Amino acid sequence: MKEFMHNTWKHRAHVVLALPAFLVLLFIMYVPMTGLVLAFKNFDSRLGIYGSPFCGLDNFKFLIASKATFLSITGNTLFYYVIFTAIGTFLNVALAVAIDQCIFKKSTKVMQTLMIIPVFISYAAVQFIVYAFISKDTGLINNMLGTSTSFYTNKKLWPAILTVVKIWKDTGYGSVLYMSVLAGIDTELYEAAEIDGANRWQKIWHITLPALIPMITVMLLLSVGNIMRSDTGLFYQVTRDSGVLYDTTQVIDSYVLHSIFKNSNFGFTAATSFFQSIIGLLLMLFANWTVKKIEPDNALF
Amino acid sequence: MAKENTAAVSSEKEITEEEQAPKKKIKKNADLLPSKKEKMTVGQIILLALLFLFTVFCFAPVILVFIAAFTDEIYITQHGFSFFPEKWSMDGMNAVFKYGKQLFTSYAVTIFVTVTGTLLGLLIMSMYAYSISRKGFRLSKFLSIYLLIPMLFNGGQLSGYIIFTSVYHLKDSLLLLILPLCVTTMNVIILRTYIANSIPQELMEAAKIDGAGEYRTFFSITLPLLKPALAAVGFMMATAYWNDWQNALLYIDTNSKKPLQLLLVNIQKSIQFLLNNNNVPASARAAMGGAIPQNSATMATVIVVIGPIMIAYPFFQKYFIKGLTVGSVKG
Numbered sequence: 183m184k185e186f187m188h189n190t191w192k193h194r195a196h197v198v199l200a201l202p203a204f205l206v207l208l209f210i211m212y213v214p215m216t217g218l219v220l221a222f223k224n225f226d227s228r229l230g231i232y233g234s235p236f237c238g239l240d241n242f243k244f245l246i247a248s249k250a251t252f253l254s255i256t257g258n259t260l261f262y263y264v265i266f267t268a269i270g271t272f273l274n275v276a277l278a279v280a281i282d283q284c285i286f287k288k289s290t291k292v293m294q295t296l297m298i299i300p301v302f303i304s305y306a307a308v309q310f311i312v313y314a315f316i317s318k319d320t321g322l323i324n325n326m327l328g329t330s331t332s333f334y335t336n337k338k339l340w341p342a343i344l345t346v347v348k349i350w351k352d353t354g355y356g357s358v359l360y361m362s363v364l365a366g367i368d369t370e371l372y373e374a375a376e377i378d379g380a381n382r383w384q385k386i387w388h389i390t391l392p393a394l395i396p397m398i399t400v401m402l403l404l405s406v407g408n409i410m411r412s413d414t415g416l417f418y419q420v421t422r423d424s425g426v427l428y429d430t431t432q433v434i435d436s437y438v439l440h441s442i443f444k445n446s447n448f449g450f451t452a453a454t455s456f457f458q459s460i461i462g463l464l465l466m467l468f469a470n471w472t473v474k475k476i477e478p479d480n481a482l483f
Numbered sequence: 484m485a486k487e488n489t490a491a492v493s494s495e496k497e498i499t500e501e502e503q504a505p506k507k508k509i510k511k512n513a514d515l516l517p518s519k520k521e522k523m524t525v526g527q528i529i530l531l532a533l534l535f536l537f538t539v540f541c542f543a544p545v546i547l548v549f550i551a552a553f554t555d556e557i558y559i560t561q562h563g564f565s566f567f568p569e570k571w572s573m574d575g576m577n578a579v580f581k582y583g584k585q586l587f588t589s590y591a592v593t594i595f596v597t598v599t600g601t602l603l604g605l606l607i608m609s610m611y612a613y614s615i616s617r618k619g620f621r622l623s624k625f626l627s628i629y630l631l632i633p634m635l636f637n638g639g640q641l642s643g644y645i646i647f648t649s650v651y652h653l654k655d656s657l658l659l660l661i662l663p664l665c666v667t668t669m670n671v672i673i674l675r676t677y678i679a680n681s682i683p684q685e686l687m688e689a690a691k692i693d694g695a696g697e698y699r700t701f702f703s704i705t706l707p708l709l710k711p712a713l714a715a716v717g718f719m720m721a722t723a724y725w726n727d728w729q730n731a732l733l734y735i736d737t738n739s740k741k742p743l744q745l746l747l748v749n750i751q752k753s754i755q756f757l758l759n760n761n762n763v764p765a766s767a768r769a770a771m772g773g774a775i776p777q778n779s780a781t782m783a784t785v786i787v788v789i790g791p792i793m794i795a796y797p798f799f800q801k802y803f804i805k806g807l808t809v810g811s812v813k814g
Contacts, residue, residue: 189621195697196614200626203611206666209651211633217642231645277537284530285523293538295800300541302792304726306747307785311544314551320563320778322547354541358804382526407635414729419748422755438640442733448641455639463636483631 221456225448241453248450251437255454259433262417263409265341266348271398273353278360279390283382297354305415312347312420337430340421344431347420348413363397364390396477403473407466410458411435434458548789552576552782559778575779579787585738585746586787593742596660597724604665604720605713611666612674613701634668644733659734660742664723670716677712678705711802718799725792743788750781 190197217231224237245252277297284290303311315322316333324330333339367389375385417436421427432440434454441451474481547566551559555570562568579586615623615630638646643663648654682705690700728744735741741749 186621189619193617193620193622196617196620197622199610199697199701200614202607203666203671204626204629206607206662207629207633210662210666211637213650214638214643214646215636217638217646220642220645225645227649230649231642232650280530280534284534285527286531289531290534293534295797296538296542298800299545299793299796302722302726302796303545303789304728304744304747306726306728306744306751307789309751310747310781310785311548314547314564314778314782315544317564320559322564322566325563325565350541350544353537362804419728419751422751435640439729439733442641442644451641455641459636459639466635483628 218452218456218459220448220452223452225452237449241449244450245453245457251450252454254429255432255434255437258430259410259412259435261341262344262412262433263405265345267402267405269345269349270352270356271402273349274356275360275391275394275398277353277357278364278394279386281357281361282364282390283386294354298358299354300351301355303351305413305419308347308351308415309419309422312343316343334422334424335426337427340427340430344416344420348416351416359401360394360397363394367393400473400477403469403476406469407462409465410462414439545793548782548785552779552786554779556777556779564778572779575777575781575783578777578780579783585741586784588739589741589743589746590787592657592740593725593744596657596742597721600661600665600724601717601720603661604670605717608666608671608716609674609678609706609709609713610701612671612678613705615671616675616678630668630671647734654734655736655740656734657740660724660727660730663730664720664727670720673716674709674712677709681712682708714799714802718795718803721795722792747784747788750784754781 220231220234221241222236222238223231223234224240225231226234229235281290281294300308313321316324316331318324318330318332318334321333323333331339333343371389372385375389380388412433412435414435417431417433418439421431421436423436423440424431438451438455441447470481470483543566547564550566550568551564552575553571553573554565554568554575555572556574558565558568558570558572611626611630614620615626617623647659653659686708687700687704690704691697695703726744727742728748731742731745732748735745
């Protein structure tokens with residue numbers, strides 16, 4: 183211990199350098215963790231978060247009592263995770279391979295630049311763009327098809343709409359990581375395959391895709407840790423937080439955001455948040471443990 | 484398609500090599516078009532066409548924003564949004580500039596938050612990254628774990644909201660736009676990896692032997708060498724700050740502190756208010772007069788909000804691609 187103190191004193195400059203970020207993390211990330219205690223409290227805004235009385239598991243009873251909402255938002259969260267991850271991974275990989283295979287390098291470079299742009303548009307702006315396409319009276323889609331579908335009141339259409347928006351926004355950006363892996367493939371492998379008479383498809387199948395598998399695995403596993411969290415902007419902004427659509431569009435994060443604004447249901451929300459954080463932690467530990475087994479270099483810790 | 488592709492196979496590897504070769508500039512003309520050996524097979528054309536279609540899918544909505552912003556408002560209400568409007572107008576843009584003061588204020592707030600946040604974040608994150616990458620510093624192990632935990636576990640939005648507003652009493656403070664995005668685990672890891680792998684340790688040791696203190700070593704040796712990583716992380720941070728609507732919506736009330744994104748959200752809210760209240764008396768509507776957001780004006784606002792990022796992005800593209808790549812490899 184004495185030696186440790188001595189070492190720390192010797193490196194006091196490093197302690198000083200680390201201090202500002204340490205404090206920001208403490209106040210922004212660590213202190214709010216204590217807020218999870220709210221799940222076991224009967225929140226009273228006059229008494230504050232630490233002064234409010236404990237109420238045991240009442241909030242969780244409440245959660246079970248109104249399980250329809252709880253199941254709906256949890257179900258939606260998981261549903262969109264699965265859809266977005268499956269379609270997203272497939273398209274990211276397909277796009278990376280397609281760009282890598284295309285021989286018109288100058289054109290693909292320009293196209294890639296344009297494809298990445300949507301990721302930099304905030305959802306607050308995206309929702310206006312979506313509106314231009316699907317608004318009932320002035321929307322481009324109704325206009326071109328000559329229909330008058332009322333998208334903003336038809337909840338059945340939303341899983342598809344949100345998926346398309348997500349693909350539009352994230353695919354170009356998502357493929358960049360895979361492209362960097364492809365750039366690292368040893369060209370001798372392709373030459374050898376060629377000598378053996380492999381055609382382009384065989385080379386993609388036996389060289390390109392296997393080279394991508396470690397990265398795909400890692401990205402998938404890491405995303406498991408975030409199953410309970412969603413792209414809040416997509417579900418809150420693009421749907422305009424419209425109550426009619428909640429059945430198919432409300433996820434945990436947008437529910438929590440909504441209830442903060444409406445100042446309602448804090449007990450239920452706190453219990454849900456607690457559940458979300460704990461499941462998130464467990465999944466993250468599980469994901470990291472699995473990555474460590476498969477690809478130790480890519481484990482987070 | 485497989486058969487056709489075999490023809491192009493032989494020269495494929497050369498293209499890839501050219502891509503990576505440092506002497507790429509000399510060969511600039513060589514990869515502009517397929518070389519003579521390169522066969523423009525049907526497969527390649529189809530591939531290019533598919534990629535082009537996807538590019539259109541990604542970029543057309545952005546173009547629509549620009550077109551709609553300059554479309555005549557009456558044309559939009561009668562015929563809807565269109566890529567080929569028959570009537571153009573500057574009214575949308577003019578309406579945006581009529582917001583005048585608020586737009587100006589919001590721009591100033593967004594720029595202030597983005598610049599301050601990015602610079603502050605880059606500085607304190609690289610200081611942290613430098614200090615946890617020092618060998619022989621026993622506390623660095625604890626600091627690394629301390630850095631990782633927030634990635635695994637966090638209090639969630641609700642606790643954050645209650646702590647920030649009722650414990651820190653920071654509601655309506657710009658600090659809540661700056662601090663929450665300031666230090667992120669992933670960015671510190673990227674910087675640490677870069678320090679560990681791409682900056683020669685000997686340089687820093689040499690500086691120390693020459694009598695430079697720890698602080699001097701960091702500020703005049705490490706920080707300048709960290710530039711490529713700082714550019715990558717900095718651009719991603721700046722985008723996150725620029726696009727952050729959620730913290731603004733949660734915490735900011737005063738008009739003089741509203742960033743651009745909140746302005747967009749407010750516009751949408753007031754449209755919705757009008758839509759949901761058809762029985763708003765005509766006099767009230769008239770009173771709201773200039774504030775009623777119209778389609779073209781809204782799109783013009785969107786342009787004003789996303790414009791700066793569109794312009795900055797091509798300059799940072801190569802850095803942020805590098806940053807993404809570095810971040811995926813643990814140091």
